[in-house]
Amino acid sequence: MDYLDFEKPIQELEEQLEKTRNLEQETQVDMGKTVKEIEKKLIATKKDIYKNLSPWQRVQLSRHPQRPYTLAYIEAITEGNFLELHGDRNVKDDKAMVGGWGMVGDQSVMFVGQQKGVNTKMRQYRNFGMANPEGYRKAMRLMKMAEKFNRPIVTLIDTPGAFPGLEAEERGQGEAIAKNLYDMSLLKVPVICIVIGEGASGGALGIGVGDKVLMLENSWYSVISPENCSTILWRTWDYKEQAAAALKLTADDMLKNKLIDGIIKEPLGGAHNDPAAMFDTVKTEILKNIEKLSKLDSEKLINQRINKFSKMGYFNE
Structure with a gap:
């Protein structure tokens, strides 16, 4: 440990x-x-x-090397009944974004999420969970497939951000994420989004528009990481703790500001201290929310989803 x-x-x-x-x-x-x-x-x-715990300490917990990642959740929640699907039918298969069909109890679900990798070799293979445009296009392809077969969607968010490389921008990183925001808001099936670790910037938001947006207790969700915020404001990483506090990125802060719909409690010490208990808790939350959302017709789902995101934030005219 x-x-x-x-x-x-x-x-x-x-x-x-x-x-x-x-x-x-x-x-x-x-x-x-x-x-x-x-x-x-x-x-x-x-x-x-x-x-x-301070906000910075929660950020540290969200990055713990033993913390379970997306595929671990999917394999446990589906009890091995998971069929991964690949490719965006345009460029290639982005290994940082994973998805496919899985059975949760008796319910067929489309899972989509970022995968970081469990060791150095796998982190490089998964590009540290930073998806390229084809990753977001693959995610939307799978979501549209779920909509076609009238199946709910669960996204598991855990990324330090979308890949910022030149080649990603050349292939339309911003457009891919923006299109996901638009298309996800209009999906006719229930969408449940869960931040299981890091939820950084548009990289997280690209699969984060849902009827229910939940966060694990020791995860974070923000427009920028504390380190990058500190670098921009103070020209050094030394103020990352102050930046973490100022960003209001913890699950408690996000719920208080009505930017998420709920917090999923973690075992004492974090998800990595008892992964099996964490998997069971997340599975229970998924089934509970699917049951509630499945009672709504598609038009009501879409209207509620759009209204929820439209009401976020404060402004003066």
Whole structure:
């Protein structure tokens, strides 16, 4: 297990607990009382740390190397009943954007999401979860397919942003994302969007227009990352913590500003501490929302979706 800087007290207690258990096995001396005391202190320390996380610390948790990514969620939620589909029928298959059919209980669902990669080689293969224009066009192709067969759509958002390379701009990155925003708002089937990690800029918004937009407790959603915001305003990354606080990017801030529809609680310590429990919670939320949204006709779905996004933000005329 990798530990973040603010998790050092937890690391020390867990190492102490492991040493105590090992010593008990080696010496055959009953140390049950000591073990229970350490376990009690460990739980109390975790609760104290995780209930008082700063925005920057939540950003760090959203990037934890052991945090489950999109394909892990899909495989667990569908119990292996997932058929991945490839290509945008124009340029190529973007490996940063994944999608396909999956069974959630008795319900057939179209899944779409960004995949970062679980190790260095796979991160390069997946372009660190940063999709090119063909990725967003593939996503929309799959969503249109779901609409054709009258099946709900679930998008799983986890990206540091759309790929900013010259070749991506040449192939129409901005146009691809903008078209997704327009087309997603008019889809005739239920659309559920869940931010499972990082939700950065248009890269996240390109698959983020839905009837229900949810965020995991330790995810973030913003127009820009704290580091890039700090670089623009202060010409250095050193102020990323202040930038994270100013951006109001946490799930609590987003819900308070009525930019999302709900927060999905994570296991104590984050999704990576108990992935199985996290998968079950997300599956429950998906099924619950599909059941509610499926009762609405397509015209009402579209009108509610457009009205929801139209009301966001504050302005003076």
